[in-house]
Amino acid sequence: MRLNISNRDWELLSAYIDGQLSSGKREQLEARIQTTPELRAALEDLTQTRALVRSLPCLKAPHSFRLTPEMVGRSQPRRLYPFFQFASALTSLLLVMVLLSDFLGFGFPTLFGRTESQAPEAPVAAEVLVESTPESLALEMPVEEPAEARKVGSTEADQLVVTQPVEGEIVLGSPASEPSVEAEVYLAAPAAPKEEATNLSMEAVEAPLDASMAEDLPAEMPAAELQASELETEQATPADDQAISEKLSGIRILQILLAAIAFGTAMVAIYLRRMGI
Amino acid sequence: MDEVTVIRAAKSGDLTAFNSLVLTYQDMVYNQAYRMMGEPEYAADATQEAFISAYKNLRSYRGGSFRAWLLRIVTNACYDELRRRQRRPTTSLEPLDDGGDEIESPQWLADPGETPEDAMERAELSTAIQRCLNDLPSDFRSIVILVDVQGMEYAEAAQAIGKPVGTVKSRLARARTRLRDCLRGLRELLPIGFRQGVES
Numbered sequence: 001m002r003l004n005i006s007n008r009d010w011e012l013l014s015a016y017i018d019g020q021l022s023s024g025k026r027e028q029l030e031a032r033i034q035t036t037p038e039l040r041a042a043l044e045d046l047t048q049t050r051a052l053v054r055s056l057p058c059l060k061a062p063h064s065f066r067l068t069p070e071m072v073g074r075s076q077p078r079r080l081y082p083f084f085q086f087a088s089a090l091t092s093l094l095l096v097m098v099l100l101s102d103f104l105g106f107g108f109p110t111l112f113g114r115t116e117s118q119a120p121e122a123p124v125a126a127e128v129l130v131e132s133t134p135e136s137l138a139l140e141m142p143v144e145e146p147a148e149a150r151k152v153g154s155t156e157a158d159q160l161v162v163t164q165p166v167e168g169e170i171v172l173g174s175p176a177s178e179p180s181v182e183a184e185v186y187l188a189a190p191a192a193p194k195e196e197a198t199n200l201s202m203e204a205v206e207a208p209l210d211a212s213m214a215e216d217l218p219a220e221m222p223a224a225e226l227q228a229s230e231l232e233t234e235q236a237t238p239a240d241d242q243a244i245s246e247k248l249s250g251i252r253i254l255q256i257l258l259a260a261i262a263f264g265t266a267m268v269a270i271y272l273r274r275m276g277i
Numbered sequence: 278m279d280e281v282t283v284i285r286a287a288k289s290g291d292l293t294a295f296n297s298l299v300l301t302y303q304d305m306v307y308n309q310a311y312r313m314m315g316e317p318e319y320a321a322d323a324t325q326e327a328f329i330s331a332y333k334n335l336r337s338y339r340g341g342s343f344r345a346w347l348l349r350i351v352t353n354a355c356y357d358e359l360r361r362r363q364r365r366p367t368t369s370l371e372p373l374d375d376g377g378d379e380i381e382s383p384q385w386l387a388d389p390g391e392t393p394e395d396a397m398e399r400a401e402l403s404t405a406i407q408r409c410l411n412d413l414p415s416d417f418r419s420i421v422i423l424v425d426v427q428g429m430e431y432a433e434a435a436q437a438i439g440k441p442v443g444t445v446k447s448r449l450a451r452a453r454t455r456l457r458d459c460l461r462g463l464r465e466l467l468p469i470g471f472r473q474g475v476e477s
Contacts, residue, residue, distance in 0.1 A: 007450070007451070010450045010451070010453075010454050011446055011447055014446070014449055014450035014453050015450070018424070018449075020431055020446070045457045046453055046454075046457065048457075049453050049456050049457040049460060050425055052402075052406055052456075052460060053406060053410075053425040053426065053456065054425050054426070054428075055402075055403075055406075056403050056406055056407075056426055058304065058308060059304070059307060059311055060304055060307075061303040061306075061307040062307070062317060063321070064299075064300070064303070065299050065306075065324055065325055065328050066300065067292060067295065067296060067299065067328060067329060067332055069292065071325075071329055072292060072332060072333075
């Protein structure tokens with residue numbers, strides 16, 4: 001039988017059979033039950049349903065659920081092993097990155113003290129020289145403006161002297177030699193005719209570059225400027241060597257440190273795993 | 278030793294004291310789990326998990342009804358297990374209709390080709406009621422088990438589910454009306470007194 005009872009009335013009837021209504025609500029409901037057959041039928045249905053559910057047997061536990069120390073210990077925190085495993089993996093990754101950066105020669109010099117003005121200069125100068133042959137350099141030389149050319153040449157020469165040792169046998173084609181050659185071309189240009197400048201530039205390209213070459217040019221170069229340039233060359237080279245060695249030692253220390261941490265954490269992780277911690 | 282003293286000892290890490298609480302309440306907890314899950318294996322797992330969880334979280338017990346606190350833990354463990362089973366559905370033992378959907382009402386238990394006596398032999402009444410319980414939403418099921426199976430007052434049941442008493446009242450009423458509808462389909466399985474009442 002489908003009873004037309006509101007949810008509110010079902011709720012009142014349910015609470016009524018559980019004795020959960022206040023005396024006032026209970027009396028009101030009892031009065032309605034007396035006069036409303038549907039409410040009476042619903043009350044009987046609910047009472048029977050409740051009795052059926054309450055007739056379910058009380059089950060005994062199939063076995064004892066007492067806890068053992070192992071059960072309790074099993075659930076204790078054992079998160080040490082994953083931590084060390086992660087730390088070892090992370091440190092190893094950092095070590096690989098440092099080694100790669102060291103071998104490929106980028107990234108870490110900035111971290112270890114190379115100044116912004118030193119690093120980018122040489123590649124730019126080298127790039128310019130790669131694009132233009134020695135002949136074109138000489139032809140493009142502003143012959144009518146010797147002062148400016150001399151200025152540019154001396155400036156680049158100074159900068160390049162700081163970044164690169166001049167004593168070595170440097171052949172054109174390697175990035176280290178090109179800027180110096182370029183500098184000499186500019187220095188020779190102001191007084192020499194075009195052909196002479198071209199010859200000079202070709203000569204400079206073929207000849208090994210050393211410090212004595214600077215002495216072949218002084219006719220056009222102011223003596224004081226050349227001396228200052230030489231002085232800088234002599235002073236800057238040891239300092240640069242020292243800086244490079246400091247950088248290298250810093251990288252080596254970092255590499256050794258990372259390797260030690262990676263190894264140590266890996267050993268701890270293996271130990272913890274064996275111990276089940 | 279009274280229960281408060283035992284609980285205090287268990288809180289300090291005394292596993293023996295806690296196990297005496299386990300022995301006191303394990304039937305009640307297992308009953309709650311079984312009525313919630315409907316299967317003895319799952320019920321046993323949920324019961325064991327509930328006691329382990331209770332031991333680990335004993336410090337969060339701040340007094341009041343200890344059995345309500347325990348029943349809350351086991352009910353939550355059952356919710357978790359039911360959710361896991363919903364995510365990994367198993368092959369249903371319930372029959373499917375023409376559209377391939379599971380038949381929610383257990384009316385299929387009453388085989389029209391069998392006499393009521395045969396049906397009574399085949400399926401116990403408690404199994405039929407348990408099937409009706411299984412058809413209820415888990416929120417309704419837990420309330421009707423707490424009040425009608427465990428015999429709790431509304432206030433204690435409210436503590437066990439962490440909801441106000443008003444929620445207990447409304448959920449219980451709705452659970453009972455659904456059970457009533459479900460049991461109407463099982464009238465052949467019901468005792469004669471109940472059957473007459475349903476038919477009327």
